[in-house]
Amino acid sequence: MTDEVSSKDGGSEPDGLHLWSDSNRQAFLASIVESSQDAIIGKALDGTILSWNRGAERIFGYAPEEVLGRSITVLAVPGQVDDILHVLARVGRGERIEHYETSRATKDGRIINVSLTVSPIRDVSGVIVGASKIARDISDRKRTEQQNLALLEEVRRGVKGRDEFLSMLAHELRNPLAPLRNSIHLLRLRSDDPTVVERVRDMMDRQVTHMSRLINDLLDVSRITRGKITLNRERTDLGQLTRLVVDDHLEPFREAGVALNTSIPEVPIWVGGDRTRLTQVLDNLLENACKFTDPGGEVSVEVAADGPRREAVVRVRDTGIGVEPELLPRIFDVFTQADLSLDRPRGGLGLGLALVRRLVELHGGTVRAGSEGRGRGAEFLVLLPLEDEPMALTETPAGEAAPSRHVRILVVEDNRDSAESLRMLLATHGYDVRLAFNGVEGVQSAQQSHPDVIICDVGLPGMDGFAVARAIREHPDLRHVRLIAVTGYGREDDRKRALDSGFDSHLVKPADPEALLALIV
Structure with missing residues (x-):
């Protein structure tokens, strides 16, 4: 018995297939179609x-x-x-x-x-x-293809926006360097002319402040995006805080020829928030309104409480250049700015509104933008959760006068220009200052001179600032020393690590001289 039988043409078929009738084969084919x-x-x-x-x-x-x-x-x-x-x-x-x-x-x-x-x-x-x-x-496949195409287009827009932003960033960071370099040259030539020195000094101060703001904005966006910002919440009268911020902006608005009007009730409007970060939100909204409003225009700031919704409301309106409809949905995105042309008369990195949204969201609030189009002005609305029970606003204590006693300061900084300029600044205020240019030298100098205050960089060669702080705290004769970190590392993790290592305070370069002096006294 074999498994195959011969066919009529001399070939062979699998066992049993020759037994199929045409009707069986038709039924089999129909079954395939039906299934x-x-x-x-x-x-x-x-x-x-x-x-x-x-x-x-x-x-x-x-x-x-x-x-x-x-x-x-x-x-x-x-x-x-x-x-x-x-x-x-x-x-x-x-x-x-x-x-x-x-x-x-x-x-x-x-x-x-x-x-x-x-x-x-x-x-x-x-x-x-x-x-x-x-x-x-193929509907599912088509939907996936469309989603992938939309995602690809979003990525392309993001890459294009990033590239444009980086080009703009290079431009904006170079801008302050030109007057700074010119100022240095002028000081070499005209250091004997008090009028020139004063004008150059003011110019350098403005440019350094501007560059610091650009860098801080970049770092803040990075920290917030990565969830590295911690809010120091306290009960705050949003109306009073807004009045203080508005007062700080009166002079820039006057110089720009833009009217600044307010409608802020005397009754406290309480929110739970970080005063510094809320100030940053208001600063950015006012700077944005002033920047994009031409001379003769007007900006209004309104603060109110929406009781039924349990929301505190800040509304900033301007009569400026407005926002085009296609830009409104992306106005709070990083790398988004209306004007990316070479002549860009308004300047800036366009990070302010991205910071506003992220900081407001960290406070549990929302921010909205509206505009009727180009040349029709814009409105920004900030909504924050309203606090139930009022409490006295915490005031920032005023700086104390420098003590009359002799204060010895050790500066540990590997950048010699930075160390020398800081020594000159502190000496001008009557302090006895010594310098060390690396960590090991700093610890040795501290053990010999027993300073009252040590101002130390973190990114030092060999022995970093954290190790210096730990070594100082371990020495029995130096435990009383006030340790101040002044560093370019400004993340929240960096500040926490500095305090954990033994520093009493943490300042980010370039440190405000007034803030540094206030920590010394």
Whole structure:
């Protein structure tokens, strides 16, 4: 007994296949068609539906009895019947259509994406009498493709915005360097002229302040984006805080020729927040309004309490250049700025509003922007959770006068220009100052001179500032020393690490001289 039998042409067939009748084979083929997950549809050349499998019922929603004998145009998307008729015409000419992607309508009115393969059906004499169509639902794939394309476009916009921003950043950071270099040259030539020295000094102070602000904005955005900002919350009268911030901006607004009006109630509006960060929010909104409002324009600041909604409201309106509609949805995004042209008369990095949104959200609030378009002004609305119970506003203590006793200070800084300029500043205020240019030298000098205050950089060669602080704290004769970190490392983690290492205070370069002097006394 063998597993194969000879066929009529001398070949062989698998065991049992020769026993199949034509009817069995037809039933087997019909079973394959019926079990397919794809729609398999037979139709006449005029489009009349002749067969309809379960896959077609699953995809299009029609039971066989609902469509057999009807025109295939029942699946046409409204207004696109010609697409189906065009396919029928091509098949009638003997063409085979493969993987044709188009749209069809389902019984419940949904529009789905399908991939079609349509083949002509011929009779025994070779005449085309109909068509068989296999339709696969590719809606999920199309949705994924569209999502990927949208994501790709978003990434492209982000990369383009980043590149434009970096170019603008280089420009903005170089700008202050030109007057600083010119000022240094002027001091060499005209140091004997008090008028020139005073003007140059004021110019240098403005440019350093401007550059510090740019760098701080960059660092703040980075810290907030990575969740590295910690809020020091306290109960704060938002109205009073706004009045203080507005007062600080009166002179810049006057110089810009822009009117600054306020509507702030005398009744306290209490919020729980970080006064420094809320001040930063208000500063950025006012600077933005002043920057983008031409001379003769007006900016109004309104503070109110929305009792029913339990929200404190700050509204800043201007009559400035406005915001174009397409920019409004992205106005608070990093790397987004309306004016990226070379002449950019307004300047800046465009980070202010990104900081505003992130800081407000950290306080549990929201910020919105509105504008009727270019040249129609803009409005920014800040909403913060309203506090229930009022409490006296914490005042920042005024700086104390320097003590009359002799104070010895050790400066540990590897940048010699930075160390020498700080020594000159402190000596001008009557302090006895010594310098050390690395960590090991700093510890040795402290052990010999027993200073009252040590001002130490963190990024020192060899022995870093953290190790210096620990060594100072471990020495029994130096435990009373006031340790102040003055460093370019300004993250919240850096500040915490400095305090954990033994520093009493942490200042970020370039440190405000007044702030540094206040820590010494």
